Amino acid sequence: MDDRMARVIGILIDSFIPILKAGLMYTVPLTIISFFFGMIIAFAVAIIRVTNFKPLTAIVKFYVWIVRGTPLLVQLFIIFYGLPTIGVTLDAFISAIIGFSLSVGAYGSETIRAAILSVPKGQWEAAHALGLSKFQALRHIILPQAIKVAIPPMANSFISLVKDTSLAAAITYTELFQVAQQITARTYEPLWLYLEAAFIYLMFCSVLSVLQSRLEVRFGKSGD
Amino acid sequence: MKKRILLATAIIMMLALVFSGCSAAKQTTEATAPAAEVKQENLLETIKAEGVIKIGTEGTYAPFTFHDKDGKLTGFDVEIAEEIASRLGVKAEFIETKWDGMFAGLDAKRFDAVANQVTIRPDRLEKYDFSSPYIVSKAVLIAHSDNNEIKAFADLKGKKSGQSLTSNLAEIAKSNGAELVQVDGFNQALDLLTSKRIDATINDSLSFLDYKTQRPDAPIKVVAEMDTKDEIGILFNKGNQELVDAVNKALADMKADGTYLKISQKWFGEDVSK
Numbered sequence: 001m002d003d004r005m006a007r008v009i010g011i012l013i014d015s016f017i018p019i020l021k022a023g024l025m026y027t028v029p030l031t032i033i034s035f036f037f038g039m040i041i042a043f044a045v046a047i048i049r050v051t052n053f054k055p056l057t058a059i060v061k062f063y064v065w066i067v068r069g070t071p072l073l074v075q076l077f078i079i080f081y082g083l084p085t086i087g088v089t090l091d092a093f094i095s096a097i098i099g100f101s102l103s104v105g106a107y108g109s110e111t112i113r114a115a116i117l118s119v120p121k122g123q124w125e126a127a128h129a130l131g132l133s134k135f136q137a138l139r140h141i142i143l144p145q146a147i148k149v150a151i152p153p154m155a156n157s158f159i160s161l162v163k164d165t166s167l168a169a170a171i172t173y174t175e176l177f178q179v180a181q182q183i184t185a186r187t188y189e190p191l192w193l194y195l196e197a198a199f200i201y202l203m204f205c206s207v208l209s210v211l212q213s214r215l216e217v218r219f220g221k222s223g224d
Numbered sequence: 225m226k227k228r229i230l231l232a233t234a235i236i237m238m239l240a241l242v243f244s245g246c247s248a249a250k251q252t253t254e255a256t257a258p259a260a261e262v263k264q265e266n267l268l269e270t271i272k273a274e275g276v277i278k279i280g281t282e283g284t285y286a287p288f289t290f291h292d293k294d295g296k297l298t299g300f301d302v303e304i305a306e307e308i309a310s311r312l313g314v315k316a317e318f319i320e321t322k323w324d325g326m327f328a329g330l331d332a333k334r335f336d337a338v339a340n341q342v343t344i345r346p347d348r349l350e351k352y353d354f355s356s357p358y359i360v361s362k363a364v365l366i367a368h369s370d371n372n373e374i375k376a377f378a379d380l381k382g383k384k385s386g387q388s389l390t391s392n393l394a395e396i397a398k399s400n401g402a403e404l405v406q407v408d409g410f411n412q413a414l415d416l417l418t419s420k421r422i423d424a425t426i427n428d429s430l431s432f433l434d435y436k437t438q439r440p441d442a443p444i445k446v447v448a449e450m451d452t453k454d455e456i457g458i459l460f461n462k463g464n465q466e467l468v469d470a471v472n473k474a475l476a477d478m479k480a481d482g483t484y485l486k487i488s489q490k491w492f493g494e495d496v497s498k
Contacts, residue, residue, distance in 0.1 A: 004441065014293070077325070077328065080332075081325065081328035081332045081334070084332035084333060085331070085332060089332075089334075169322065170321070170322050171321070172320055172321040172325070172329070172334070179295075181284050181408075181409075182283055182284055182290065182291040183291070184284070184411050185283070185285060185286050185410075185411055186290050186292065186293070186438075188411065188414065188435055188438045188442070189439075190411050190414075190415045191415065
């Protein structure tokens, strides 16, 4: 083994734990918390839209329009660097959670809306015939069926959120990829450290894929 | 039953969100309110009262601001800033951000000053203040070892140069007619250069030396040096003259008593103030 290879391997071994640690301490919490709040927003927005609750429909449509139509990185900059100019100074973690939750909420609301609409209309009519109100029908009849449909696409957004969180480095939040960059700055081995960071992201996402399958089984098999 | 529990949990969580949102907002107003009062005095007094000066830096630019093997932030700029802070009688708290968020962060008062090899430039002086220079840097033109076309800055015309867009070095490349390829920092530029996706990059001679020490086998070389030297200072928002004066005094004292030379020798083996 030549010196160069030995050096690279040494760097990869030394850096594995720091990068993994940054992932577990920063990337994972940011992802989970943002996804959790994002889902609450997504459900709320989807329900407002399918039940066509007039006073709020316009507001949520506007929200989805803005969030989907502007880059996430720009949104994070506005929240973190822009808001302080009008006196709202949030720390990097909170800013990131707000940015990512709003993003998950906007995209997720469309997924959930589609899932709700995928439930045959006859189910609504049957529920109505049984004397259930619109909200009762939604809760007891429609949503349980819709969730099954929504799991694969929502797992998709969860997995892509894991990777999107690397954007938070731009607002001083030192997550997984930023730590890889810091080690690169000292060792000048960008390719190897990026591969290592990619591998750690892959580990996290693999865990999520397994969880997705479990969840699908639990909510009734979607595939067979 | 299960669903009801689920629903209840969701509601509690939502309330928690609203509540924590409120309390977080309250905390920040509480935190900013006294600061705003103090600010009517001046930033230096605020810093002294809080015992902390907040300094923006990249943390990914060796040997000026980077993380050592143990993950600790260090480097020439970091040590200079720490020394200044201790002479002001406060602690330095470093806030790490990417270069392109550096000015935005200072504007938003996320930090009080920036120590990150910022070149003192007339256009920057229109909007910001600088301390007196704490290092002079020489820009060098770096090309791939196989490249025999680029021998001087003028040869950049029509060639691709990898630079951080808002940096001073990007200006040099542009004024020589280079096509700019935006990079995140020095490391990405070198990565593009070794893989021949850009033709050249302009950077600081001291950074290049550090890189060559780490990677003696890298196929890159310095082909030209700028005649003029750039002076580099600590960057501040305008309107904080007391702070600038205090920092300048600390810098002058450091140079007078030999502390500056010690830091300079440690990182570069020479005096980098001239």
